[in-house]
Amino acid sequence: MAANVEEFVTQRYKQGFITDIETDTVPPGLNEDVIRLISHKKGEPEFMLDWRLKAYRHWLTMTEPNWAHVHYPPIDFQDISYYSAPKSREQQNAEAPQSLDEVDPKLLETYEKLGIPLHEQEKLAGVAVDAVFDSVSVTTTFKDKLAEAGVIFCSMSEALQEHPELVEQYIGSVVPYTDNFYAGLNSAVFTDGSFVYVPEGVTCPMELSTYFRINEAKTGQFERTLIIAEKGSYVSYLEGCTAPQRDENQLHAAVVELIAHEDATIKYSTVQNWYPGDEEGKGGIYNFVTKRGEARGDRSKVTWTQVETGSAITMKYPGCVLTGNDSVGEFYSVAVTSNYQQADTGTKMVHVGRNTRSTVVAKGISAMQGEQSYRGLVKILPSATGARNYTQCDSMLIGDQCGAHTFPYIEVKEPGAVVEHEASTSKVSDEQLFYCRQRGISEEDAVNLIVNGFCKDVFRELPMEFAVEAQALLGVTLEGAVG
Amino acid sequence: MTEPMLKITNLHAKAEDAEILRGLNLEVNAGEVHAIMGPNGSGKSTLAHILAGRDDYEVTEGSVTYKGQDLLEMEPEERAHEGVFLAFQYPVEIPGVNNIYLLKSAVNAKRKHQGLGEIDSVDFLTDVKQKMKLMGMDESFLKRSVNEGFSGGEKKRNEVFQMMVLEPGLCVMDETDSGLDIDALKIVAQGVEQMRSPDRAIVLVTHYQRLLDHIQPDRVHVLARGQVLKSGDKQLAHELEEHGYDWIRYEEAESA
Ligand SMILES: Nc1ncnc2c1ncn2[C@@H]1O[C@H](COP(=O)(O)OP(=O)(O)OP(=O)(O)O)[C@@H](O)[C@H]1O
Ligand SMILES: [Mg+2]
Numbered sequence A: 001m002a003a004n005v006e007e008f009v010t011q012r013y014k015q016g017f018i019t020d021i022e023t024d025t026v027p028p029g030l031n032e033d034v035i036r037l038i039s040h041k042k043g044e045p046e047f048m049l050d051w052r053l054k055a056y057r058h059w060l061t062m063t064e065p066n067w068a069h070v071h072y073p074p075i076d077f078q079d080i081s082y083y084s085a086p087k088s089r090e091q092q093n094a095e096a097p098q099s100l101d102e103v104d105p106k107l108l109e110t111y112e113k114l115g116i117p118l119h120e121q122e123k124l125a126g127v128a129v130d131a132v133f134d135s136v137s138v139t140t141t142f143k144d145k146l147a148e149a150g151v152i153f154c155s156m157s158e159a160l161q162e163h164p165e166l167v168e169q170y171i172g173s174v175v176p177y178t179d180n181f182y183a184g185l186n187s188a189v190f191t192d193g194s195f196v197y198v199p200e201g202v203t204c205p206m207e208l209s210t211y212f213r214i215n216e217a218k219t220g221q222f223e224r225t226l227i228i229a230e231k232g233s234y235v236s237y238l239e240g241c242t243a244p245q246r247d248e249n250q251l252h253a254a255v256v257e258l259i260a261h262e263d264a265t266i267k268y269s270t271v272q273n274w275y276p277g278d279e280e281g282k283g284g285i286y287n288f289v290t291k292r293g294e295a296r297g298d299r300s301k302v303t304w305t306q307v308e309t310g311s312a313i314t315m316k317y318p319g320c321v322l323t324g325n326d327s328v329g330e331f332y333s334v335a336v337t338s339n340y341q342q343a344d345t346g347t348k349m350v351h352v353g354r355n356t357r358s359t360v361v362a363k364g365i366s367a368m369q370g371e372q373s374y375r376g377l378v379k380i381l382p383s384a385t386g387a388r389n390y391t392q393c394d395s396m397l398i399g400d401q402c403g404a405h406t407f408p409y410i411e412v413k414e415p416g417a418v419v420e421h422e423a424s425t426s427k428v429s430d431e432q433l434f435y436c437r438q439r440g441i442s443e444e445d446a447v448n449l450i451v452n453g454f455c456k457d458v459f460r461e462l463p464m465e466f467a468v469e470a471q472a473l474l475g476v477t478l479e480g481a482v483g
Numbered sequence B: 001m002t003e004p005m006l007k008i009t010n011l012h013a014k015a016e017d018a019e020i021l022r023g024l025n026l027e028v029n030a031g032e033v034h035a036i037m038g039p040n041g042s043g044k045s046t047l048a049h050i051l052a053g054r055d056d057y058e059v060t061e062g063s064v065t066y067k068g069q070d071l072l073e074m075e076p077e078e079r080a081h082e083g084v085f086l087a088f089q090y091p092v093e094i095p096g097v098n099n100i101y102l103l104k105s106a107v108n109a110k111r112k113h114q115g116l117g118e119i120d121s122v123d124f125l126t127d128v129k130q131k132m133k134l135m136g137m138d139e140s141f142l143k144r145s146v147n148e149g150f151s152g153g154e155k156k157r158n159e160v161f162q163m164m165v166l167e168p169g170l171c172v173m174d175e176t177d178s179g180l181d182i183d184a185l186k187i188v189a190q191g192v193e194q195m196r197s198p199d200r201a202i203v204l205v206t207h208y209q210r211l212l213d214h215i216q217p218d219r220v221h222v223l224a225r226g227q228v229l230k231s232g233d234k235q236l237a238h239e240l241e242e243h244g245y246d247w248i249r250y251e252e253a254e255s256a
Helices: A002-014 A032-041 A046-059 A089-095 A105-114 A118-124 A136-149 A156-162 A164-170 A181-189 A430-438 A443-454 A464-477 B044-052 B076-082 B099-113 B121-134 B152-166 B182-195 B209-214 B234-243 B246-255
Strands: A152-155 A194-198 A224-229 A234-240 A255-260 A265-272 A286-295 A301-308 A313-316 A319-322 A328-337 A342-351 A357-367 A371-380 A388-398 A403-412 A418-427 B006-015 B018-028 B033-037 B058-066 B084-087 B094-098 B170-174 B201-205 B219-224 B227-232
Touching: A032 A046, A032 A181, A046 A164, A046 A181, A152 A156, A156 A164, A156 A194, A156 A224, A164 A194, A164 A224, A181 A255, A181 A286, A194 A234, A224 A234, A224 A265, A255 A265, A255 A301, A265 A286, A265 A464, A286 A301, A286 A328, A301 A313, A301 A342, A301 A464, A319 A328, A319 A357, A328 A342, A328 A371, A328 A464, A342 A357, A357 A371, A357 A403, A357 A443, A371 A388, A371 A418, A388 A403, A388 A443, A403 A418, A430 A443, A430 B076, A430 B094, A443 A464, A443 B094, A443 B099, B006 B044, B018 B044, B018 B058, B018 B219, B018 B227, B033 B234, B044 B058, B044 B076, B044 B084, B044 B170, B044 B201, B076 B084, B076 B099, B084 B152, B094 B099, B099 B121, B099 B152, B121 B152, B121 B182, B152 B170, B152 B182, B170 B182, B182 B201, B182 B209, B209 B234, B219 B234, B219 B246, B227 B234, B234 B246
Parallel strands: A194 A224, A224 A255, A234 A265, A255 A286, A265 A301, A286 A313, A286 A319, A301 A328, A313 A342, A319 A342, A328 A357, A342 A371, A357 A388, A371 A403, A388 A418, B033 B201, B033 B219, B084 B170, B170 B201
Antiparallel strands: A152 A194, B006 B018, B006 B058, B219 B227
């Protein structure tokens, strides 16, 4: 029966005929019709479809990157389904586990250790719930407060309906579809994401978090996020969730674009903890995201802070383009690879304006068979007189089967620029562990303590509640890494 | 007579096939302070580490009991929970970890073992500040990373400070006096004297008589070639200072 429906639908595609079909998921495969279908389903304005198609045509000419220090079987892009409509609550409930009893006990153990409340656990595990997870009132108060300040915070789909001119003006202006293979693919097929607009002079009254709109839009594997901070404004955005989320998509290729105008500041913090795969590394998420912020106006500032503990394979280089004079870019990162996880991550700092400054603090932790590379680019254009960069890149190894590699790329076209690079590799030493244990601290807690100490410079940059969760998370990720 | 707090019987231990301890016997009663002296490489630190549970050493023969329990069977953290404390000869640096954070974790780990809840933050801080003062340490040391950038003497004081906060039953102090200036030596000695208590035993490893001018040991032992070759009262330390270790070796040869 299901096969018949599929056959029927694919045939219609072959004819290039688009109707509002009654299935939730478009059959696997990618072509212009699928893109038209996505755009049509979402009722997008004309410009969006045109842009998607241009992106797709360009993507066809691109090849998958293979320079990163990661290994995975080839991805069949025709074997992915590119659109899945938001399901009704009844449908969701029918497919979801009916109670926590049906959920993988290992997952629950993790939630327990992270101290996640029960109703929250249910939500994360995708348990069928009648009430919306969070009280409606919290969300409403939140929305009212933002509206009062004039801040727009909604899903990308909503933004395309309500504020198409803003989307048209800014989308692709920092990460063009020509940028790289995965950004190209995302531009063609993205389904949803977040949109933030902070008007001139406004300090956003609260930390914006995807948490608040998780129930509004099902964010898929090709998320697209756009944040615009007008002159003199400030916004802090938190992405992600500290608990491992159930996810049926293996490939994630998101794009995040940030635009900071004159004197504006955007702080973007991520705690990423997707499924890393089982102990043998099977079944984990591939995270190939493109994140870039442009400090477009003079004296503007973009800060990336990330804690990456999940995913089987991560390739991620949040970067800053410092266009405005006296603008600032910062990148603070903790990346952990354990079991068979692989991460190739780092940042790109491109200095364009005068007296631009960038700071990079990257902490990499590898345990068991984890493999990790830091790849950092600092590029100083001839126009960037007086530019300065400071990079500090530290690796910590736990055990002797893991690896850490550093690939710094420095391109300086302005002779007066100052570029500093410091790198170190350390091990959690037996002496340190013994010292802690002699004081009564268990081996596991000792590893946790030492690793958290190593990451302190980065955790300090995270919003308070996030920092606490990140520490707990690190503990869970490294569990069993020693002894 | 009651059982000694620490009882070491015929202890043999090796590291990487080299035999270091060769039939060591030692008994320390609660309430006593014992000094262990001996030439470099004689096995003093090895003994201290074995008492604390370091697994670089393999015990091939003999036994160690602490309060009647078989110490060698216990994990290092269990020994700490039961009250064994080692002031290290070379305290390790732990970058990024606050001194006070480590100490509080240690106190709470012990309390958990005792079935108590976490210590009240205010009580803890009051206690800690008072003890730092006794050790002549500035409060800024609380926020600094464990031993990172501490001078040699500061590291040693920090060990004694931790010992005072953790209030152990058995204090093993490995050359805590080395590297201390004259004033610091006095402060450390006062700290140790203050720790002297009827339900606590203190074992001091030292090379110098000068510490023993400030701390009156109940017994002095000379460790050489992996054995306690001679034991006596504090007079023994004076004799060693005068005659050196050769004197013992000579005596030993005489009696053989
Ligand atoms: N882990 C080890 N592996 C191999 N040999 C070791 C090890 N630990 C100690 N030794 C050796 O055992 C002997 C005793 O060392 P130990 O550190 O116990 O001496 P010590 O009496 O404390 O000396 P010092 O007065 O110089 O501190 C030395 O010869 C030392 O080299
Ligand atoms: Mg020694």
